[in-house]
Amino acid sequence: MAAPYATDPANPRGRLYPEEESAFRSPFQRDRDRIIHASAFRRLKHKTQVFIEHEGDYFRTRLTHSIEVAQVARTVAAALDLNVELTEAVALAHDLGHTPFGHTGEEALDALMAPYGGFDHNAQALHIVTNLERHYAEWDGLNLTWESLEGIAKHNGPVTGDIPYALAAYDARHDLELHTHASAEAQAAALADDIAYNNHDLHDGLRAELFSTDELAELPVLQDCFARVDAKYPGLNYYRRRHEALRRFFGVLVEDVINVSRQNLADLDAGSVHDIRHAGRMMVQFSPALWSDLKVIRAFLFTRMYRAPAVVEMREVVTKMINELFPFFMENTHELPKQWRKDVAEAPDQTALARIVSDYIAGMTDRFAIQEHKRLIGGQEIPEGVIDGH
Numbered sequence: 001m002a003a004p005y006a007t008d009p010a011n012p013r014g015r016l017y018p019e020e021e022s023a024f025r026s027p028f029q030r031d032r033d034r035i036i037h038a039s040a041f042r043r044l045k046h047k048t049q050v051f052i053e054h055e056g057d058y059f060r061t062r063l064t065h066s067i068e069v070a071q072v073a074r075t076v077a078a079a080l081d082l083n084v085e086l087t088e089a090v091a092l093a094h095d096l097g098h099t100p101f102g103h104t105g106e107e108a109l110d111a112l113m114a115p116y117g118g119f120d121h122n123a124q125a126l127h128i129v130t131n132l133e134r135h136y137a138e139w140d141g142l143n144l145t146w147e148s149l150e151g152i153a154k155h156n157g158p159v160t161g162d163i164p165y166a167l168a169a170y171d172a173r174h175d176l177e178l179h180t181h182a183s184a185e186a187q188a189a190a191l192a193d194d195i196a197y198n199n200h201d202l203h204d205g206l207r208a209e210l211f212s213t214d215e216l217a218e219l220p221v222l223q224d225c226f227a228r229v230d231a232k233y234p235g236l237n238y239y240r241r242r243h244e245a246l247r248r249f250f251g252v253l254v255e256d257v258i259n260v261s262r263q264n265l266a267d268l269d270a271g272s273v274h275d276i277r278h279a280g281r282m283m284v285q286f287s288p289a290l291w292s293d294l295k296v297i298r299a300f301l302f303t304r305m306y307r308a309p310a311v312v313e314m315r316e317v318v319t320k321m322i323n324e325l326f327p328f329f330m331e332n333t334h335e336l337p338k339q340w341r342k343d344v345a346e347a348p349d350q351t352a353l354a355r356i357v358s359d360y361i362a363g364m365t366d367r368f369a370i371q372e373h374k375r376l377i378g379g380q381e382i383p384e385g386v387i388d389g390h
Contacts (some may be wrong), residue, residue: 069192073091129149154182194369
């Protein structure tokens with residue numbers, strides 16, 4: 001039975017373009033299904049999480065990451081008596097706006113777009129589901145419910161100050177109440193993202209041999225996880241030992257979020273989702289002690305993984321690629337695919353044109369960006385290595 005503060009699927013705020021709802025799927029189930037069938041979702045298969053897409057079949061991509069986030073989000077939502085379908089929809093959509101080459105690609109595109117309003121992957125995700133997915137006869141975008149759009153826009157908290165242009169443009173048409181917190185479902189999706197990447201980046205870093213199991217076993221939380229495994233399974237095989245320890249680490253994170261969030265919700269005594277949005281703080285959280293430990297782990301990953309020498313080398317290569325592709329397309333718009341040329345022809349100024357080019361480059365997969373750079377510009381081959389995903 002859903003909690004009183006859960007989002008009610010029987011009373012959604014509706015869609016920008018009214019349409020008849022399904023007789024056998026809730027509005028949030030339909031949102032989830034539309035996201036799964038979106039072109040941008042499929043492209044996540046070939047977009048960097050941490051390791052560049054062609055480097056190995058076992059490393060995470062944006063797609064496998066999004067699936068893992070959705071799995072965690074469903075678990076947390078069910079434990080907190082939230083709407084699971086809305087939570088899953090937000091979780092599956094949260095990374096749709098990412099560029100090729102992870103955050104390195106985003107940083108490069110943001111710098112190039114500085115004169116034209118910048119680039120933000122969360123705002124881009126909203127832009128994709130409200131505009132760039134153009135498959136339906138009656139509207140651009142996926143025409144998701146207000147609740148799903150709110151979750152995509154502000155799952156990390158209220159959006160204040162300088163609002164990214166892609167987010168501001170849609171909000172002007174369909175008020176997402178950016179100054180408030182999102183639903184508890186969206187907050188659960190945001191914490192599921194943290195849980196998923198804190199866990200799988202350790203897996204992938206070990207597989208890439210950027211650090212050792214012994215080094216991992218000295219970190220907060222993980223030290224206890226390894227100790228429990230060693231006590232229960234003395235002499236366990238090397239690979240099984242570290243998998244068992246990371247499995248326990250994963251469980252610690254999930255259990256902490258559920259326990260802390262339950263207490264937060266009980267203390268608030270929320271009677272509706274409105275109370276969640278106006279609580280003044282996130283309801284779905286880690287405990288302060290675990291959050292402090294995670295900061296140590298993130299610092300370790302930053303030094304040993306995200307800024308490893310091979311990563312730094314790769315960052316330079318792909319930044320150069322984005323820096324060359326952007327001005328090339330600005331000057332050679334005829335090289336854009338046919339379906340983009342109508343927008344180009346109707347662009348009133350350089351800012352509008354730059355935003356079209358940015359949308360096109362942001363939508364590229366890693367390998368397509370590499371192929372297009374080689375075809376159109378030539379020059380440097382991409383080396384074997386790793387790329388920063390966070």
